[in-house]
Amino acid sequence: MSTIFTKIIQGEIPSYKVAENDDYFAFLDINPNAKGHTLVIPKKEKNKIFDLDEQSYLNLMQFSYKVAKAIEKAVPCERVGLTVIGLEVPHVHVHLIPLHSMADATFGKKEKLSIEEFQEIANEISKNF
Numbered sequence: 001m002s003t004i005f006t007k008i009i010q011g012e013i014p015s016y017k018v019a020e021n022d023d024y025f026a027f028l029d030i031n032p033n034a035k036g037h038t039l040v041i042p043k044k045e046k047n048k049i050f051d052l053d054e055q056s057y058l059n060l061m062q063f064s065y066k067v068a069k070a071i072e073k074a075v076p077c078e079r080v081g082l083t084v085i086g087l088e089v090p091h092v093h094v095h096l097i098p099l100h101s102m103a104d105a106t107f108g109k110k111e112k113l114s115i116e117e118f119q120e121i122a123n124e125i126s127k128n129f
Contacts, residue, residue: 003091005041016122019070019129023056024063026096028122032111033097034104036075036121040064040094047090064094066129071096074124081105 007013009025016028018038029037042060046052052060068080077098083105084094103109113121 003045003089005039005089005091005093006043006045009041009043016118018122018125019063019067021063024060026063026067028118028125029095030118032113033095033107033109034075034077034100035111035113035117036071036077036098036125037111038067038071038096038125040067040096042092046092048086049084049092049094052092060092060094064096067125068096070125070128071098073128075121 004013008015008027017025018028019026023043024040025043026038026040029039040060040063042052042056044056049057064082068082071080075098077100079099081097081099081104082094083097086093097104099105
């Protein structure tokens with residue numbers, strides 16, 4: 001059965017896409033820790049990050065790096081944090097979170113954004129990718 005992320009990649013579920021290539025897809029988290037919180041995923045379903053072969057792992061990190069650089073240009077922040085937890089969806093995903101404080105990295109604080117704000121941020125990150 002396809003994960004929710006595969007359904008997003010296939011366009012069955014809408015998302016705020018910020019970047020894509022043949023193997024990876026990046027989109028805004030709809031329950032963000034901070035404005036600009038982005039998820040980066042491989043298009044090929046794998047449950048755990050260390051189930052990826054070494055080259056796929058390195059390519060995921062390289063793609064995440066490029067997305068993080070675009071986030072830095074689009075969203076004012078102290079830095080972009082990276083975390084991989086992966087318990088909530090059984091599909092590898094990297095969280096790129098614009099950080100203003102340690103609270104932004106705890107997953108206990110969430111931002112509420114309008115559809116317009118999501119679209120504006122997605123467009124700005126995408127433009128800088």
